[in-house]
Amino acid sequence: MNLTTINNLIDGIRGRTLAFFSAGNQWRRRVALFLAVIGPGIITSNVDNDAGGIATYTQAGSAYGYTLLWSLIPMTIALYVTMEMCSRMGVITGKGLSDLIREEFGFRSTFFVMITGFLVDLGNVVAEFAGVAAAAQIFGVSKYIAVPMAAVAVWVLVLKGTYRQVEVVFLIACVFYLSYLFSALLSHPDWLLAARMTVIPSIHLETSYLITLTALVGTTIAPWQFFYLQASFVEKKVGPRQYPQARLDVLLGSISCMIIVFFIIICTAATLHASGLTNITDAGEAAKALVPLAGKWAALTFAFGLLNASLFAATILPLSTAHVICEGMGFEAGIDHKFREAPAFYWLYTILIVVGAGIVMIPSVPLWKIFIFSQVGNGVWLPIVVIFILLLVNRKDLMGEHTNTVAFNVVAWITAVAMIVLTFVLVGQGIYQWVRGVPG
Amino acid sequence: MLFATELVGASAYDSQAHFVGRVREFFVEPAEQPNRISHFLISRGRFQPLVARYDQVAKVAAGRIDLNVSERVLDAYKPNEGWLAVQKDLMDQQIIDTEGRKVVRVNDVDLTVIRTNEHVELRIAQVDVGLPGAMRRLLQGIAPSALVRKLQGKLPQRSIRWEFVNLIEPDPLRRVKLRITHEKLEDLHPADLAEMMEELSAAERQGIIASLDEETAAKVLAELDERLTTQIVEKLDPEKAADILEEMAPDAAADLLADLPKETSEELLEEMPNLEAEEVRELLSYDSSTAGGMMNTQFAYVSEASPREEVLGWLRKQDFNLEQLDTIVLVDAHAQFSGTVPVARMLLAAPEQLMSDLKTEPLVSITPDANEKDVFELFDKYNLRMLTVIDEEKRPIGTVTVDDVVSRLVNA
Numbered sequence: 001m002n003l004t005t006i007n008n009l010i011d012g013i014r015g016r017t018l019a020f021f022s023a024g025n026q027w028r029r030r031v032a033l034f035l036a037v038i039g040p041g042i043i044t045s046n047v048d049n050d051a052g053g054i055a056t057y058t059q060a061g062s063a064y065g066y067t068l069l070w071s072l073i074p075m076t077i078a079l080y081v082t083m084e085m086c087s088r089m090g091v092i093t094g095k096g097l098s099d100l101i102r103e104e105f106g107f108r109s110t111f112f113v114m115i116t117g118f119l120v121d122l123g124n125v126v127a128e129f130a131g132v133a134a135a136a137q138i139f140g141v142s143k144y145i146a147v148p149m150a151a152v153a154v155w156v157l158v159l160k161g162t163y164r165q166v167e168v169v170f171l172i173a174c175v176f177y178l179s180y181l182f183s184a185l186l187s188h189p190d191w192l193l194a195a196r197m198t199v200i201p202s203i204h205l206e207t208s209y210l211i212t213l214t215a216l217v218g219t220t221i222a223p224w225q226f227f228y229l230q231a232s233f234v235e236k237k238v239g240p241r242q243y244p245q246a247r248l249d250v251l252l253g254s255i256s257c258m259i260i261v262f263f264i265i266i267c268t269a270a271t272l273h274a275s276g277l278t279n280i281t282d283a284g285e286a287a288k289a290l291v292p293l294a295g296k297w298a299a300l301t302f303a304f305g306l307l308n309a310s311l312f313a314a315t316i317l318p319l320s321t322a323h324v325i326c327e328g329m330g331f332e333a334g335i336d337h338k339f340r341e342a343p344a345f346y347w348l349y350t351i352l353i354v355v356g357a358g359i360v361m362i363p364s365v366p367l368w369k370i371f372i373f374s375q376v377g378n379g380v381w382l383p384i385v386v387i388f389i390l391l392l393v394n395r396k397d398l399m400g401e402h403t404n405t406v407a408f409n410v411v412a413w414i415t416a417v418a419m420i421v422l423t424f425v426l427v428g429q430g431i432y433q434w435v436r437g438v439p440g
Numbered sequence: 441m442l443f444a445t446e447l448v449g450a451s452a453y454d455s456q457a458h459f460v461g462r463v464r465e466f467f468v469e470p471a472e473q474p475n476r477i478s479h480f481l482i483s484r485g486r487f488q489p490l491v492a493r494y495d496q497v498a499k500v501a502a503g504r505i506d507l508n509v510s511e512r513v514l515d516a517y518k519p520n521e522g523w524l525a526v527q528k529d530l531m532d533q534q535i536i537d538t539e540g541r542k543v544v545r546v547n548d549v550d551l552t553v554i555r556t557n558e559h560v561e562l563r564i565a566q567v568d569v570g571l572p573g574a575m576r577r578l579l580q581g582i583a584p585s586a587l588v589r590k591l592q593g594k595l596p597q598r599s600i601r602w603e604f605v606n607l608i609e610p611d612p613l614r615r616v617k618l619r620i621t622h623e624k625l626e627d628l629h630p631a632d633l634a635e636m637m638e639e640l641s642a643a644e645r646q647g648i649i650a651s652l653d654e655e656t657a658a659k660v661l662a663e664l665d666e667r668l669t670t671q672i673v674e675k676l677d678p679e680k681a682a683d684i685l686e687e688m689a690p691d692a693a694a695d696l697l698a699d700l701p702k703e704t705s706e707e708l709l710e711e712m713p714n715l716e717a718e719e720v721r722e723l724l725s726y727d728s729s730t731a732g733g734m735m736n737t738q739f740a741y742v743s744e745a746s747p748r749e750e751v752l753g754w755l756r757k758q759d760f761n762l763e764q765l766d767t768i769v770l771v772d773a774h775a776q777f778s779g780t781v782p783v784a785r786m787l788l789a790a791p792e793q794l795m796s797d798l799k800t801e802p803l804v805s806i807t808p809d810a811n812e813k814d815v816f817e818l819f820d821k822y823n824l825r826m827l828t829v830i831d832e833e834k835r836p837i838g839t840v841t842v843d844d845v846v847s848r849l850v851n852a
Contacts, residue, residue: 094642102532107547107577110532239642239671241701330534330545330569 039167040232041087041250043316044225045079045257046174049264050313051131052124052375053219054306057261058286060212061268063279064204066190066197069265071213072258073198075220078415080254082386085393085404085412086226087250090233091243092402097230097385098328100392110328113388116381118348121224121321123374125356128317130370131310133360134284138303144361151357154315155350159339166315167236173312177260179305184263186298189270198262211429215375218426220261221419222378223385228320231327235334240402267302318352369434376430379423386416442562444526444549445576446502446585452482452492453504454511461490463505467523468564470619475602477526477551477562480505481517490514495559502585508559522617526564529607534640535567536606538624541632543639547573550599567605570598608640610647622651630659638665646675654680658687661696670699673708682711689761690716691736691844694723698733723838731815732808734848735829735838741769742795744778749791763843767826769836770795776834779803780826805830808837812848819845 049057060068086097093100102110129147136146158166204210229250238246268286287303322345326333332342339346359365390412394403404412444466452460461484469478480492491514498508507514524530530546537544548568554561568576572592579588606624609615625633625648637645637660649657649672661669661684673681673696685693685708697705697720705724709717719737726732740760742751751768765783772778779799789798804818805828818827819842829838 092642094640094645099641102545103534106532107574111574111578237638237665237667237671239667241671241674329574330547 038245038249038252039171040229040236040238041083041246041253042174042256043167043170043253044083044229044232045250045253046177046260047228047309047313047316048079048220048222048225048257049177049260049309050124050128050219050317051134051306051310052127053261054131054264054309056212056215056219057264058268058272060216061265062272062286063212064209065269065273066194066266067202067204067209068213068216069194069197069262070199070201071216072262075217075261076254076258077411078217078419079221079257080251081408081412081415082221082226082389082419083229083250083254084247085389086230087233087246088243088402089389089393089399090230091238091246092240092400093398094234094237094239096234096323096327097227097389097392098324100398101388102328102330104392104395104398105388113381113384114325114328116377116384117224117227117321117324118352120374120377120381121317122352122356123370123377124222124224125314125317125352126359126370127374128310128314129357129360131306132314135287135303135307135310137284138287138299139307147357147360150311150314151353154311154318155353157315158319158349159346167232170312170316173308174256176308177256177305179301179308180260180263180267183298183302183305184267184270186295186301187267187270189266191266194262194266194269211425214422214426214429216261217419217422218375218379220257221382223381224317224320224324226385226389227324228316231320231323231334264305267298271298314353314356318349318356321352322346322348373430373434376427376434379427379430382423383416383420386419390416441565442500442502442551442553443568443573443576444531444551445573445580447500447505447551448527449581450503450505452480452507454507455498455509457506458511460484460507460511460514461487464489465525465527466562467520467525469523471522471617474619475564477564479523482514489517491517494561497560497562500553500560500562521614524607524618529609530567534608534644535600536608536625536636537569537600537604538606538628539604540600541628541636543636544569544600548576564602566599566601568597568599571595572597573599608644608647610641610643612647612650615647615651622648626652626656630656631663634660634663634665638668642671645672649684650676650680654683654687657684658692662688662692666695666699669696674700674704678707678711682708685720686712686716689736690719690723690738691734691838694720694733695728698724698728726808729812730808731806731810731812731827731829731840732838734812734815734840734844735808736764736841736844737838739764739769739836739839741771741836744770744772744794744796744799746795747791748786748789748793748795748798751795752786763841764839766841767839768795769828769839770799771836777803777805777828777830777836780828782825804828805834805836806840807831815840816845816849 089095089097089100098110098113101113129150132150133143133147136143157169233246272286284303284306287299287306323333325331325348326342326345329344331344333345334342337345359370390404390409393399394409396403447463447466450463452463454460461482463480464483465481466477467479467481468474468476472478476494478494480497481489482492483489490511492505492507496507496509496514497505499506526549530549532546534543534545536542546567546569549564550566550568551562552565554563572595575592575595576588579591604624606622607618607620609618609620637648640648645668649660652660661672664672673684676684685696688696693716697708700708709721712720723732723735723737738761740755740758742754755765768781768783768786769777770779770781779796781795781798782800785798785800802822804822804824806815806818808829808831815827818824825842827840828836829840831837
């Protein structure tokens with residue numbers, strides 16, 4: 001089966017689904033309207049559950065059991081509030097976030113946002129390929145085979161696909177996150193306790209608990225995702241009339257992202273934490289430890305989830321980064337362009353993948369240092385980006401009547417400040433680890 | 441040659457060499473002169489900012505401006521909608537390069553210095569959209585000017601002459617004040633213009649369509665991504681939208697209206713002249729994935745009994761689009777479809793030859809409710825350029841042309 005066949009197949013499925021819903025009664029037509037817009041929000045928020053994210057959730061579940069579950073609800077709100085602003089900007093202005101930053105804040109600000117973004121995202125890409133390597137190991141495949149194969153697959157997908165086709169592949173990847181549901185089911189958690197811990201906050205004033213909590217927030221809300229989300233809505237040409245559907249897409253995305261986190265945490269809480277394995281630092285280790293505790297299938301679905309998440313993020317991160325940089329610098333960008341039309345875009349994309357996968361291939365490279373670097377980078381980058389977003393979304397000349405309401409602004413600024421404080425804590429922690437020279 | 445970046449923040453001195461303030465912005469007054477820097481905004485900390493006119497400038501160099509008058513003569517600054525601000529309206533903004541047919545972002549503005557007896561004028565020569573401008577923006581004020589100038593020589597140049605720069609201003613009143621016309625855009629191919637518009641913001645797209653003449657606007661809308669087309673038409677003034685729809689081929693207009701909410705499309709149809717609206721309404725009644733939804737109701741049909749010369753004479757008098765004149769539909773004495781004649785075959789035929797002798801074999805036609813897949817298959821099988829759509833009484837009601845098929849296949 002070659003790529004064209006796959007493309008045709010995807011287009012066929014898409015077309016038939018849309019036709020089915022648009023031909024029906026009012027209810028079905030409403031679904032069709034939503035299906036035409038769905039994608040950016042769900043994809044973006046699910047990519048948040050990338051290799052780094054899964055490692056953090058695993059750590060949280062194994063070390064603290066169910067006690068961190070309550071943080072998921074405020075995190076869903078924070079995720080929704082911040083992403084909603086970007087989707088609104090994309091839909092109303094029809095411009096990407098870096099376009100707007102460039103036009104309103106000038107060349108120098110844009111340049112620094114871009115350079116930071118490039119370095120931070122490169123660190124993140126390395127983390128994703130490391131995730132691929134870890135998952136492959138569980139399936140008994142050497143990383144020297146799995147990582148180059150993954151890099152080529154990721155590169156080809158974007159180079160040969162159109163936006164719509166790539167989006168469908170991404171949406172399918174989102175469905176594969178459900179493998180964590182099976183890991184959770186197979187590990188027989190205490191559902192009642194989990195439900196109670198989700199709605200009743202239990203805060204422990206203990207340094208390592210707070211650090212894990214901070215890490216949860218830090219890995220879930222990453223600055224690059226705002227650029228990606230806004231650019232996707234622009235590239236998808238979603239207009240103001242479809243805004244309610246776009247908002248629903250973002251809302252569903254935020255919730256589904258958190259449901260996956262919920263499953264990962266309860267899976268590890270019910271197995272690793274319950275058996276006293278509280279010092280798990282990465283997802284690969286967790287998957288291995290799951291075998292004797294919850295059986296081979298729980299471990300395999302867990303590892304499959306990791307592979308899916310890593311591959312997924314390894315595609316989107318370089319894509320988003322290349323987009324941000326080209327948009328800001330005024331180069332042609334977007335996968336609807338051919339290589340010849342947008343050389344800078346495709347070169348950046350290629351470099352990020354080649355260097356990212358290449359670093360993972362170096363034997364004895366201290367990967368944890370790269371993780372910390374990218375985490376600290378995210379932390380430095382996030383406040384800048386969030387403040388830019390808040391300033392832009394409140395500009396009347398750009399947004400017209402669609403600026404934030406006062407109530408929304410209050411929630412948004414509280415979220416922003418909370419996120420900034422938490423990420424600074426994380427940055428401090430990262431630097432401390434770096435200086436001491438010990439991982440985790 | 442000077443660069444706008446080198447002038448931002450320049451110190452201004454008056455005729456007595458007293459420091460006046462720093463240059464924060466400079467303006468062009470297109471109503472007076474299209475490329476001359478007409479005013480300099482000089483800010484003085486907490487004091488009210490001043491404005492120096494072009495004829496009050498004695499000397500300009502990177503980082504320094506000398507005036508030929510005393511500070512007291514300068515006017516206080518008042519914002520003016522008719523002034524184009526180089527920093528705010530031009531730098532970092534997107535413009536259309538009408539020569540290169542591309543949307544580009546301005547990195548810097550290149551100025552030529554013209555000396556007269558009493559004063560020095562700056563004229564915009566070109567806008568920099570390449571790496572030298574980007575580097576200047578980045579390093580200005582950090583690295584020494586001389587070093588920056590030396591480095592930029594090593595970078596590949598990319599700039600656009602000022603006369604090929606088409607500014608994009610969404611606000612129609614300001615557009616008039618700034619004398620921004622889109623005449624040059626009207627000369628571009630509608631497909632090129634449509635592609636460029638996809639790069640712009642929603643407001644900018646709206647501004648361009650609103651300022652184009654109806655005919656060009658109709659052509660551009662027909663080329664634009666349908667998701668953007670509906671967004672634009674919805675926001676247009678209904679009267680203007682109806683005028684544009686009138687200019688479009690009925691099938692294109694019907695496609696566009698089909699994507700709009702029911703009330704909006706009804707409103708637009710009301711605004712259109714009855715005859716055109718009727719045609720479009722009829723097309724709208726077909727499902728978009730059928731032959732009826734693809735067809736165009738404007739086509740040339742003649743009696744099969746007429747001689748070639750007579751038909752040619754008649755065609756000359758009609759106001760047909762050239763695209764519709766690829767193939768002529770024939771009808772018999774009962775006004776029923778009886779065949780098609782490619783215009784190329786008419787070209788080679790003798791004047792007195794009858795149209796029925798020039799018919800293409802076999803006789804192919806389709807009903808309006810047939811699926812688009814059947815249409816594609818017929819085109820493929822018989823290598824058609826045009827397919828006639830007939831009703832139950834075998835009367836021709838429209839034609840599907842090869843370009844309709846191609847765009848369907850590409851956008852599928």
